[in-house]
Amino acid sequence: MEDRDRLDWRLFEEGDQTAFDRIFQRHRRHLLKYCSYMTGNSAVGEDVVQETFMRLLEQKGSLTIRSSLKDWLFICARNHSLNLLAKRRRMEQSLPPVINNDDCRSEMKWLLQEVLGKLNNDERDLILMREQQQYSIIEMATLLGISREAVRVRLFRIRKKMYELGKRYR
Amino acid sequence: MKECEYFERLISDSMDDLLSADSKAELVEHLLDCERCRHFEETLSMQRQLLQDLPEPVPAERHSTRMGDFSIERDKRPLWKRRISVPLPVAAVLSIVMLAGWLFAFGGLSVNKSDELRRDTSTRAVEIIRLAPKSAVKIDNVKSDSLNSRRVI
Numbered sequence: 001m002e003d004r005d006r007l008d009w010r011l012f013e014e015g016d017q018t019a020f021d022r023i024f025q026r027h028r029r030h031l032l033k034y035c036s037y038m039t040g041n042s043a044v045g046e047d048v049v050q051e052t053f054m055r056l057l058e059q060k061g062s063l064t065i066r067s068s069l070k071d072w073l074f075i076c077a078r079n080h081s082l083n084l085l086a087k088r089r090r091m092e093q094s095l096p097p098v099i100n101n102d103d104c105r106s107e108m109k110w111l112l113q114e115v116l117g118k119l120n121n122d123e124r125d126l127i128l129m130r131e132q133q134q135y136s137i138i139e140m141a142t143l144l145g146i147s148r149e150a151v152r153v154r155l156f157r158i159r160k161k162m163y164e165l166g167k168r169y170r
Numbered sequence: 171m172k173e174c175e176y177f178e179r180l181i182s183d184s185m186d187d188l189l190s191a192d193s194k195a196e197l198v199e200h201l202l203d204c205e206r207c208r209h210f211e212e213t214l215s216m217q218r219q220l221l222q223d224l225p226e227p228v229p230a231e232r233h234s235t236r237m238g239d240f241s242i243e244r245d246k247r248p249l250w251k252r253r254i255s256v257p258l259p260v261a262a263v264l265s266i267v268m269l270a271g272w273l274f275a276f277g278g279l280s281v282n283k284s285d286e287l288r289r290d291t292s293t294r295a296v297e298i299i300r301l302a303p304k305s306a307v308k309i310d311n312v313k314s315d316s317l318n319s320r321r322v323i
Contacts, residue, residue, distance in 0.1 A: 130186075163214065
């Protein structure tokens, strides 16, 4: 995927507009999933993803991809989501992160979303990165700029908290 | 209990592939004996699976309408325990209607009272006026009768 991203980005910079569409289609889904569950609203999630790709467009001719385009897009979307959530906290508006869907009607998934809603933003961010986006501990440590040990300890605490919350909801 | 906390950490680490072979064996052995840790391990594995299987978000419009349907389904609290949220325009209209009602009830009543008083005084006056000539006539009649009688006498 990384090679295809690099190739498409180079083609886009050379003037191939369809190459950007390919990048968009390749990364839109996983970014939308993260942003929607992170912000608790699919509409806000869509806005964040749009904003992320707008920023990518603005980087035409000046972007240097250090690790991968996927990581660049993810970090951009993540920062934007966290900024929005911080603003919302300042405005004292709470929004439980619940996304509804046909498939979501099973009791367990409903419960899980309730539990996600009870986590704070950092905790939700970390667990979504690990379990949903399936970043490894090493990748997470690199992206977040913290030690592996810190990621490991924080993940344990979050899992334990989710376990306790799950017991309470039952 | 303290021992279980240690194994809970190992369970979490095993999910991140951070365990050595020895620690893995130690954990497996403990899980065979400890039901509490087995439950912890099963729950965490299930949570991971569910997080990975969480559905893709639906478009905004469908999401909002379905959220409405779903919230109705979920809300099993008795009616008196539910929070009633009234939209702002509805609340504004209701308050205007209540204010108008209040004004009509109290403000309007005072006007009616004065009207009634006026009506009362005016009817009394009319009655007095109406009665006055009759009595006067009666008096006149009595006077004329008495005069007549005097004349007769």
